[in-house]
Amino acid sequence: MIRIEMNRVAGDYGFEAKDANGHSLTTDTSPEGGGTNAGVRPMQMLLMALGGCSGIDVAMILKKKRQELTGFRMDISGEREAGREPSLWKTVHVIFDLQGHNLDQAKAEQACQLSMDKYCSVAETLRRAGAEITWEVRVTA
Template sequence: MNTIEIVRTMADFGFDAKDEAGHVIKMDTSDDSGGKNYGARPMQTLLMGLGGCSGIDVVSIMKKQRQELTHFKMIIKGQREADKIPALWEKIHIIFELGGNNLDESKAKQAITLSIDKYCSVAETLRRAGAAITWELRM
């Protein structure tokens, strides 16, 4: 079982989340909810987790395809449910920006599809919570 430790370290709502290896993510609430801009909001860290999970998948798959990436960037945009508490992620769109020497676009699309639809546990978790995840590739 994985263990995460959460400690309040800043004002009312500033928290440090630490994993078993000692990696820390700082979290806070929004300014209008009393936050102090200490860290990312918890719901945004879900989108960050999606990016990390899918990014690892895509790079790994493309390495196996013998595709040499020299540029990798993801832009993730999310829309939450309106007028609901809790407000879950409803729509998530990911833009993959990939560059490299002689990249095969069909292989890049295959890698992204495999990640989003099959391998990325964060994507599946968000999908099961009702989020629609779409993506596009820019090369």
């Protein structure tokens, strides 16, 4: 069983989340929502989780394929449902920007596809909630 501890640390809505290993992050809401902007919004954190989950997958797959990454960046954007509560992610787009010496485009695309369609639990969680997830892969030397 996984356990996360949440403690209010800033204003009315600012919380610190801590895992069993002592890693922590702060969440909050916008000043318009009554918060103090002291941390990441929880829905943004879902997109960060998608990047973290998929990033680990892609790096692992490429390592197994003996593809050396010298740089790895992702740009993740999304649009939420308008006028609904709760307002879920409607669309999410991920740009994988991979750098490496002799990095093979086809292997990079396959690694990203495997992550997004097969291995990334966060992507599947978002999809089951109705999000349409698209992605593209850019490879540079």
